[in-house]
Amino acid sequence: MPRIKKLLIANRNEIARRILRAAQPLGIATVAVYSEADAQALHVQEADEAYCIGPAPSLESYLRIDKLIETALKAGADAIHPGYGFVSESPAFAQACAEAGITLVGPTPQAIADMADKACAKEIAQQAGLPCIPGFSEPNASVADLMAAAQRIGYPVMIKALAGGGGRGMRLVLNESEFASQLHSAQLEAKNAFNDDRVMLEKAIINPRHIEIQVLADTHGHAVHLGERDCSVQRRHQKIVEEAPSPAVNSELRARMGEAALKLVHATNYVGAGTVEFLLDTQGDFYFIEMNTRLQVEHGVTEAITGIDLVQWQLRIASGEQLTLQQEHIRFNGHAIQGRLCAEDPARDFMPQTGPVLAWQADPHSRCDHALQMGGEVSPWYDSLLAKVIVHADNRLAACEKLADALNRTVLVGFEHNALYLQRIASHPVFQGGEFGTGFLAEHAEALLQAQTKILECAVAAVFLAHQQNTTQAAWPSALSGFSSTRALPRPLKLKVNGNTHQIKVNKISNDYTVDGLGDTPLLLANWQPAVTGQNVHKIQSTINGTSAQYLVALNGNGIWVQRWLNPQAAFIEDESLLSASALGEGVFQPNITSPMNGKITQVLVQPGQQVEAGTVLVCLEAMKMEHRITAKSAAVVEAVHVNVGDQMKLKQIMVQLKPTQ
Structure with missing residues (x-):
């Protein structure tokens, strides 16, 4: 088997970069592939060559075996490293590499196929003498067969996708009453993730x-x-x-x-x-x-x-x-x-x-x-x-x-x-x-999961907004008019963080600021020292009530992110001073249920005319390899459903319309 001379990396981002880091010291030339969404990615910049293989959806790019093989041949690559994820555990991809005369950095197609099917893998493991969990793995079993098997195994049981991985298509079932719904959910997720809804059962080992x-x-x-x-x-x-x-x-x-x-x-x-x-x-x-x-x-x-x-x-x-x-x-x-x-x-x-x-x-x-x-x-x-x-x-x-x-x-x-x-x-x-x-x-x-109080971050945001307006002489909203450089008038602000809205007043005295509205007593922000570190990014050094700290402030839309040094969670603070009451929608019924991200509809659980309560699941959306349950925020009646199973959603696209209950 000859030494690898040119390697195509059939993956993206940090996975591809890790493989690049290993290949280059060995004198192996590298080829990156990328989707249209990854055109500016670091792995594209760092490889010796790079080729676009399709649009953003992975089914049209990183999972296209034909495009990966075609690109490898075009680039003259004699080997492909699949990384982890995507085609790395695909017997079909391993076979395609073999047929094209390309070395796969990985096991044989047969070994991948044997281990990709959990039932087959378990049988081989048992024959090899490995201890295995009691279970049931008939590929074409009916729902009734699976329920009967669960009874024989004894609850709790684990439903697992036969072609699964990454925790997808896996559900813990504690008793018979929830078996059917959990089975349906597992099969849906497995079908969407692997195009294979077959499942197996295993005795659940609790907290192993x-x-x-x-x-x-x-x-x-x-x-x-x-x-x-x-x-x-x-x-x-x-x-x-x-x-x-x-x-x-x-x-x-x-x-x-x-x-x-x-x-x-x-x-x-x-x-x-x-x-x-x-x-x-x-x-x-x-x-x-x-x-x-x-x-x-x-x-x-x-x-x-x-x-x-x-x-x-x-x-x-x-x-x-x-x-x-x-x-x-x-x-x-x-x-x-x-x-x-x-x-x-x-x-x-x-x-x-x-x-x-x-x-x-x-x-x-x-x-x-x-x-x-x-x-x-x-x-x-x-x-x-x-x-x-x-x-x-x-x-x-x-x-x-x-x-x-x-x-x-x-x-x-x-x-x-x-x-x-x-x-x-x-x-x-x-x-x-x-x-x-x-x-x-x-x-x-x-x-x-305990929420952090973001009082200090909110104070920094308030002073930053006031300081920015002073230095740029930009027009303030009408609520903030009346500022004079010769007299320190309080600046009223309405800032929202962690779901809480604060009415804040900022007073400037020389290089110091006081902030009212974030507690029983005002906060004193002394020695305010801002510095621009990048586009819309600022570093702030200040002493708050006697304690010195650094903050990073980044502008974004109608708010700002504030991160305190040695605290990894930044706070997003919305500047509601700039928004009208109608735009804020405080206390107003929200009729449109929109998609929180791009994704695919996997379940539609309501229909027009149906009455729902707060917390009722309306639709299920799969995005970033996870299923998300979109719920009603308050009691309502479903007025219209705009989606079907399989629809691709865009961010903020309307899925369901609600109307208040009478």
Whole structure:
């Protein structure tokens, strides 16, 4: 097998950048592909060549096998790395590469096919001697068959998409009364995600650890495992914090799990990097879940504790090199933890967010795999994952503290994200103690999701607005007229933050300001020192009631974002002084239910004339690989439904019209 000379990377953003970082030192020329939405992306700029392969929707670009193969041949690439996601676990893509004479950096089409079907994977694992969870996996089973099987297995049961991954098409069913509705929901999500609505059932293990074993295997029959990762911190069955090694795994258990993983590698004639996933119960017994036939998002924590570049080994194995690593020589140094920085709002059931990147700065003292750039845009077309913040320390507690500090030092302004949520996880005493399972986030939701008061940020916003008007001599709204440079008149403002509206007055005395309306006593903002750091971005240094701090202020629409240094969550503060009462809609019935983002309608649950209560689910929308339930805000009657299942929605497009109840 000849050495790879030119590599096409069939992925995007930080995934493509990670592969570029591994390929270029090996002297491999690189080819990027991109959709029209990613024309300005960093991976496009950093590759040796780049080709547009279609419009923004992934079905028309990154998932088009024919376009990927055509582009590879056009560019003269002799190999393709699929990264993780998109076509990375597609047997059809692996077969297309083989037929085109292109080396796939990954396993054989047969190994991918065997492991892609969960029922088939489970059968192979059982034959290889791996412990498996009791379940039912007849591909063409009816609803009645599945309900009967659930009764035999015993509740609680887990419904899992046969072609699934990433937590999609997975539902926990606690009792028989909710089985039918959860089955319908799982099948809908699986159909939309994988074009395959077949499911299997497994006995649910409540609050287990999710442990995965990293494996590497070459084309010469040699394979090793690189220890385990603990991926138990999950929301919506999707990983959000991962670490290596696991605090629940000792050397004896690691050896047994690693041996089991290698049995599956040899049973499937596996080649390349892969991950064998297990559930670990509270008694120390482990059960096979699935094998991911690709690199994992969380591979960086394994690299941190082993010093082994997994992507470079993928490329070397695909070039036919022998794996020189020996199991007895692999050592684990210290502890590594990764937090997935996502464009989502944890307080709103992790609703994906979109918007401009007004400011971005990663912690310089930790590894951050990302593709963010100031002036860029987070689009609704792809996964909400933006960056992976990875830290390494001598021990687990030090790693927890280092991750919390790295997240505190992360600056990301322009939309809601989960940096504060991740920081709270890393700082939580239960997480730091290491005694938790997959139910950790649900068990501690109140503490992790507690809203921050944004009084200081609101004060900075108020003074910033006043200061800006003074220095630019711009026209104030009529409510703010009457300012005189010779007399310090109070500036009335109406600012909204965290759903609360504040009537604020700002007084200027020399270089200091006082702000009334944010508490029982005025706030004093002294030594006000603003500096422009970019277009519509300002850095503020000020002392508030005797405490000095730095703030970043970014203008956006009818409001401003304010982020305090060493606090990763910026506050969006709306300037309602500039809006009319009718535009604000305070206390006014909102008849139009609009789409919060671009996405696809998966369920329409109401019809014209139907009466609904506050909280009634009207439609379900799939966006950024997640399903979102759009609800009524108050009691109403459905006047019109403007959407059907399968419709593609644009941001703020009207879906349902309501009218007040009589």
